[in-house]
Amino acid sequence: MDQPESIASPALVGRERESAELARALAGGPALVLVEGEAGVGKSRLVQEYLAGSAGQRRRALVAGCPPFRESLTLAPVVDSLRSARPAVADRRLSPLAGALRPLFPEWAGDLPPAPEPLTDPLASRHRMFRALLELVDRSGVELLVIEDVHWADDATLEFLLFLMSDRPVRDLGLVLTYRPDDVAAGSLLRRLTSRPRAGLAQARITLGLLDVEATAGLVSSMLGDEPVSEAFATFLHDRTDGLPLALEESVRLLSQRDDVIRRDGEWVRRSLTELSVPPTVRDSVLERVQRLGGDARRVLDAAAVLAEPAGDDVIAATAGLSGPQARAALIEAARSGLLGEDPRGRAVFRHVLMGRAVYDAMAGVERRRLHQDAGRALEHLRPPPLMQLTRHFRTAGDLARWARNAELAADAAAASDDHTTAVAVLEPLVTAGGLAAPDLARLATKLATAATARRESVDAVHARVIGVLRGILDGGGLAPLAQAELRIPLGRLLLQSGEFEAGRAELERAVPHQTPRPAEAAVAMTLLGYPLPGPRPAAEYRGWLERAERAAADLRSDLDRLSLTADRAAALLVLGEPDGWDVVTRLPRDMPTVEGRCQLARGHANVGYAALLWGRDATARRHLDRALELAEAARFARLSATVQELVVLADWLSGQWHGLAERAAALAADDDVEPNAKQGALLVTAMLGVVTGRQGAERELRGLLERVRPDSVAAIPLIPAAALARRELTAGRPDAALELTDAATTTVQTSGTWIWAAEIAPVRVDALLAAGRQDAATGFVAAFERGLGDRDAPAPAAALASCRAALAAAGGDHEGAAGFAAAAATRWARLPRPFEELLASEAAAGHLLDAGRTDDGVALLTRTHKRLAELGARADAARVARALDRHGAPAPGVVPARRGRRGYGDELSPRELEVVRLVVTGRTNREIARAVSRSPKTVAAQLNSAMRKLGVTSRTALAVLAVEAGLVGADTQR
Known part of the structure; x- marks a missing residue:
C-alpha cells in the first residue's frame, strides 16, 4: 500500500458550465460579471483560471481585493489596483482633473497635474474624484478590472463601481466582482449594482454551488497524482464537507499529513473511514464569522453544534436557554450569516458538517456537557423520542441513568430492525463505563454479546474488542451464576467465530450446568x-x-x-x-x-x-x-456471503471448472471487505492452480497456507494442501516428509472416527506408509477406513477408499487387482464429477497395468490421461505423465488447446493480464480498464497485481515502462 509522495494543488473540476459562461460574458464589449457563492466555493479560482487562459492573457487586467478590516478603507481596492497601472499612464497626458488624485496617489506627484482648488461641497468633491478615477482607468488601458470579496467593500468603492458602470462606460471595460451573498449587508450599495441592467452592457450572474460526489472524487484525484479515488472515500469526504472545494482541499492535506491516505488496489482510499477533523483554514473562517454575530446568535449556534442534527426552533431555544422570540431572532441572524440553513422539513442545521464541528470544538468542555444535558432534556419531549440522539447527549453529559435507559431502548430497536452493528456500538461504551448495578450490567452485557454474535459483518476488531469486554466483566465477579451462564453462551459463540475453538468450548461447557431453567x-x-x-x-x-x-x-x-x-x-x-x-x-x-x-x-x-x-x-x-x-x-449478510463464495470457488476447483477460476479466486483473496478467515479457500485454490500449472512459487504459497491454519482442522482447507504437498514429496522420493505432512490430519480422523473427512488425505497417507516400508500400518489404516465408512452413501470417501485398496493390492504384487481398484476409483470420481482426481486415479491405474505387463493397455490409458490433463490445464501433471510415456517409448502427442479449463501460464502473462497491461500503458485507471474489458475493478486489480508480481515490478509506472521495453505492447498502444 502506497502513501502520497506529495499533495498537488487541486484542479478546477465541476465548473465547466460556469467557466464557459464567464468567457462568453467577457468575449467583447463592456461587461459586468457577478460571481457569487459562499466562502471556499472557488470564486477566486474560477476567475484565476480565466485570467491564466488564452482569453484572459490577451486582455490587460487589474486585480484587487477588499480586505476584511473592521473599518473598510475608502476606495482601497480601486486605488490598490490602479497603482500597478502607473507605468501605463506616466507617459500620457492627463487632464487637470487628474490633479484631484494627488491625495490618493501621493507617490505619483511627478506624474499628476497640480491639485485643483478644493470644493466646499463634499458631494461635489466626491464626484470630481470619481471623474478623475474614471479618466485614470481610461488612460491606463485597463480592459478588465477584477475586484474580489466586494461584500467587504466600503461605500465609496461601491459608489465608484456604480459610477463606472453608468451610462458613460470606459471603452470596452469588463468588470468582474466576486462576493458572498450571505455577507452582503441589507442596505449595501452592491445590491443596486447587481439589480440595475443597462443597455449595451453584457451582464452575467454566476452562482457557484457545491460539488457532487463525482466532482469531489475528481478534485481529490487531481491532488493525488490523478489516480482514481475509491467511491467510499469520495462519499466520506462529500458527506462531511458537502463538496465545498476549500474544505475538501484542506481535508485531504490534513489526512495526508496524518498518513491517513493510502493507495490500495490501484485507487486512493482512507485508512479508516471514521471522523474527519476540521482543517485549520476552515475552522478559522467559521469562527471569524461567528465572532461577528450577536450573543444570542452565538448561543443558538452553540446549541445547533451540540445537537448536530436538524432541530426545530423549540428544541434549539430550550437547548440555548432562550425564549421563543429571542431564539427566532437569533436563528434569523445566524441564517443570514450563512452558517445555518434548513433541512427539507424547515429545521435548522449547519450548512456544512465541518462548520458545526468547528463551533463545537471551540466550546469549553464544561459548557459542552451542560448543553448536552439541556439538549437531551429538550429532546425527551419529542414523540417518538430520538433514542440515538438521547443516548449521545446523556452519555456526553455524564448522566448515567438516562444514558443507560435510552441506550438499552436504542439497542433493542436496532436489534429488532436487524441492525446488530448499531446495537453493539450503542451498548459497548455503556457496559465499559462503570457504575452500573450488577443486574443491569449482566443484562446489558448479555445483550451486547448477543448482538455481536448476530452481526453480519466479517469477523473484525469489533469481535475482538467485545470478547475482551465480556471476559473482563466475567473476571470481575459480582454476577450471579445464572447471569454468568447467560453471558458465557454468546461469548462462546464469539470465540468460535473468531477461531478460538477450545476457549469457546470451555465457555459453553461452563454455561450448560446453569441453563436448566x-x-x-x-x-x-x-x-x-x-x-x-x-x-x-x-x-x-x-x-x-x-x-x-x-x-x-x-x-x-x-x-x-x-x-x-x-x-x-x-x-x-x-x-x-x-x-x-x-x-x-x-x-x-x-x-x-x-x-x-x-x-x-x-x-x-x-x-x-x-x-x-x-x-x-x-x-x-x-x-x-x-x-x-x-x-x-x-x-x-456480508460475512456469510464471503464464506459461501469461498466454498463455491473450492467446489469449482474440485469439479474442474477452472475457466476463469484463478481470476475469481484472486479477486476474492484481494477483497479488503472479506475477512482473512474467509479468504483461505480462495488462497488455497489460487495456490493449487499454481501447483498444477507449474507456476513458480505456488508450492511455497501452499506451504505458507498450511502453516497459517491448524493441520488437525476438520476443514477441507488444511486437508487439501497437506495431501497435495505430501503427493509431491512422494514424487520426489521423500516418504518421511509425506508422512509428517499427513500426521496431524490422520490422527484427527482416526481418533475422532470421522472418516468422512478422509477423502483427500487417505490415499496419499497409504502411499506414504507403503513407500516408507510400513505395509502393516497401511493395511490397518485401510481396514479402519473401510470400517469407519461403512455403508454410507459418500462418493468421495468411497472413491478414495478404492484408491487405497489399489495401493495395497499393488504392494502385495497383485497389479491386475490394483489396476481394477484404481479404475473403479476413477469411475467414482468421474461420477461426481471431479476430473482432476479422476485423472490421477487413471494415471495410477495405467501404472498398475504397466506393472502387470499390459503395456499396450497401460500406454493407451496414459495417453488418454495425458491428453485430458492437458485439456484441463494441469500442465505439471501432464508433463509428469508425458515423461512416463517417454520412458515406455511412446512420446506424448502435442497438447490439445484447452476446452474445459484454462491453460496455466506460469510466470508468463495470461492473455487477460496482457490485455490489462496494455491498457495501463495507455494511462487508464483501473475503473476505466474495468469498463473497457467488462470486468469488475477488483478483478482488474487482481490481474494487475498478478502481472506486476510476474514481471517483478511494484508500481504501475514501472510496469508500463517494462512492458514497452520488453515489446509486450505495440506501437499503436504506446501512442
Whole structure:
C-alpha cells in the first residue's frame, strides 16, 4: 500500500458550465460579471483560471481585493489596483482633473497635474474624484478590472463601481466582482449594482454551488497524482464537507499529513473511514464569522453544534436557554450569516458538517456537557423520542441513568430492525463505563454479546474488542451464576467465530450446568458443543452433546430458535459423517418471513453445502450453496456471503471448472471487505492452480497456507494442501516428509472416527506408509477406513477408499487387482464429477497395468490421461505423465488447446493480464480498464497485481515502462 509522495494543488473540476459562461460574458464589449457563492466555493479560482487562459492573457487586467478590516478603507481596492497601472499612464497626458488624485496617489506627484482648488461641497468633491478615477482607468488601458470579496467593500468603492458602470462606460471595460451573498449587508450599495441592467452592457450572474460526489472524487484525484479515488472515500469526504472545494482541499492535506491516505488496489482510499477533523483554514473562517454575530446568535449556534442534527426552533431555544422570540431572532441572524440553513422539513442545521464541528470544538468542555444535558432534556419531549440522539447527549453529559435507559431502548430497536452493528456500538461504551448495578450490567452485557454474535459483518476488531469486554466483566465477579451462564453462551459463540475453538468450548461447557431453567439457551450451547472442531476429540462426544441438545429443544416454541438448532444439528451430524443428518436437512423450511430468519436459513444451507462436499455429494452441495448465497445476499449478510463464495470457488476447483477460476479466486483473496478467515479457500485454490500449472512459487504459497491454519482442522482447507504437498514429496522420493505432512490430519480422523473427512488425505497417507516400508500400518489404516465408512452413501470417501485398496493390492504384487481398484476409483470420481482426481486415479491405474505387463493397455490409458490433463490445464501433471510415456517409448502427442479449463501460464502473462497491461500503458485507471474489458475493478486489480508480481515490478509506472521495453505492447498502444 502506497502513501502520497506529495499533495498537488487541486484542479478546477465541476465548473465547466460556469467557466464557459464567464468567457462568453467577457468575449467583447463592456461587461459586468457577478460571481457569487459562499466562502471556499472557488470564486477566486474560477476567475484565476480565466485570467491564466488564452482569453484572459490577451486582455490587460487589474486585480484587487477588499480586505476584511473592521473599518473598510475608502476606495482601497480601486486605488490598490490602479497603482500597478502607473507605468501605463506616466507617459500620457492627463487632464487637470487628474490633479484631484494627488491625495490618493501621493507617490505619483511627478506624474499628476497640480491639485485643483478644493470644493466646499463634499458631494461635489466626491464626484470630481470619481471623474478623475474614471479618466485614470481610461488612460491606463485597463480592459478588465477584477475586484474580489466586494461584500467587504466600503461605500465609496461601491459608489465608484456604480459610477463606472453608468451610462458613460470606459471603452470596452469588463468588470468582474466576486462576493458572498450571505455577507452582503441589507442596505449595501452592491445590491443596486447587481439589480440595475443597462443597455449595451453584457451582464452575467454566476452562482457557484457545491460539488457532487463525482466532482469531489475528481478534485481529490487531481491532488493525488490523478489516480482514481475509491467511491467510499469520495462519499466520506462529500458527506462531511458537502463538496465545498476549500474544505475538501484542506481535508485531504490534513489526512495526508496524518498518513491517513493510502493507495490500495490501484485507487486512493482512507485508512479508516471514521471522523474527519476540521482543517485549520476552515475552522478559522467559521469562527471569524461567528465572532461577528450577536450573543444570542452565538448561543443558538452553540446549541445547533451540540445537537448536530436538524432541530426545530423549540428544541434549539430550550437547548440555548432562550425564549421563543429571542431564539427566532437569533436563528434569523445566524441564517443570514450563512452558517445555518434548513433541512427539507424547515429545521435548522449547519450548512456544512465541518462548520458545526468547528463551533463545537471551540466550546469549553464544561459548557459542552451542560448543553448536552439541556439538549437531551429538550429532546425527551419529542414523540417518538430520538433514542440515538438521547443516548449521545446523556452519555456526553455524564448522566448515567438516562444514558443507560435510552441506550438499552436504542439497542433493542436496532436489534429488532436487524441492525446488530448499531446495537453493539450503542451498548459497548455503556457496559465499559462503570457504575452500573450488577443486574443491569449482566443484562446489558448479555445483550451486547448477543448482538455481536448476530452481526453480519466479517469477523473484525469489533469481535475482538467485545470478547475482551465480556471476559473482563466475567473476571470481575459480582454476577450471579445464572447471569454468568447467560453471558458465557454468546461469548462462546464469539470465540468460535473468531477461531478460538477450545476457549469457546470451555465457555459453553461452563454455561450448560446453569441453563436448566432456560431450555433454548441450553440447546444452543449443547448444539454448538456438538459441532466437530479441530483436535482429536472422539465423535461419540460430539454425538452425545447433539442428543442432549435434541432433548433440551423438544419444547421450543419459537420458529427462529427451532430453525437455528435444526440447521446447526444437520450440519454437525453431516460433518460427523452421520447419515441421519440428511433427514434433518429435510426439516429446513424453504424460506423465513424475517431477515434474521433468512440469515439463519442461509447459514444452515452454507454449512450443509460444505458438508456435502466432504461426502462427495457435489450436486447436492451446489444446490445448497446456491440457495445460501441467494439468501445471504438478499439479507446483506456480508460475512456469510464471503464464506459461501469461498466454498463455491473450492467446489469449482474440485469439479474442474477452472475457466476463469484463478481470476475469481484472486479477486476474492484481494477483497479488503472479506475477512482473512474467509479468504483461505480462495488462497488455497489460487495456490493449487499454481501447483498444477507449474507456476513458480505456488508450492511455497501452499506451504505458507498450511502453516497459517491448524493441520488437525476438520476443514477441507488444511486437508487439501497437506495431501497435495505430501503427493509431491512422494514424487520426489521423500516418504518421511509425506508422512509428517499427513500426521496431524490422520490422527484427527482416526481418533475422532470421522472418516468422512478422509477423502483427500487417505490415499496419499497409504502411499506414504507403503513407500516408507510400513505395509502393516497401511493395511490397518485401510481396514479402519473401510470400517469407519461403512455403508454410507459418500462418493468421495468411497472413491478414495478404492484408491487405497489399489495401493495395497499393488504392494502385495497383485497389479491386475490394483489396476481394477484404481479404475473403479476413477469411475467414482468421474461420477461426481471431479476430473482432476479422476485423472490421477487413471494415471495410477495405467501404472498398475504397466506393472502387470499390459503395456499396450497401460500406454493407451496414459495417453488418454495425458491428453485430458492437458485439456484441463494441469500442465505439471501432464508433463509428469508425458515423461512416463517417454520412458515406455511412446512420446506424448502435442497438447490439445484447452476446452474445459484454462491453460496455466506460469510466470508468463495470461492473455487477460496482457490485455490489462496494455491498457495501463495507455494511462487508464483501473475503473476505466474495468469498463473497457467488462470486468469488475477488483478483478482488474487482481490481474494487475498478478502481472506486476510476474514481471517483478511494484508500481504501475514501472510496469508500463517494462512492458514497452520488453515489446509486450505495440506501437499503436504506446501512442
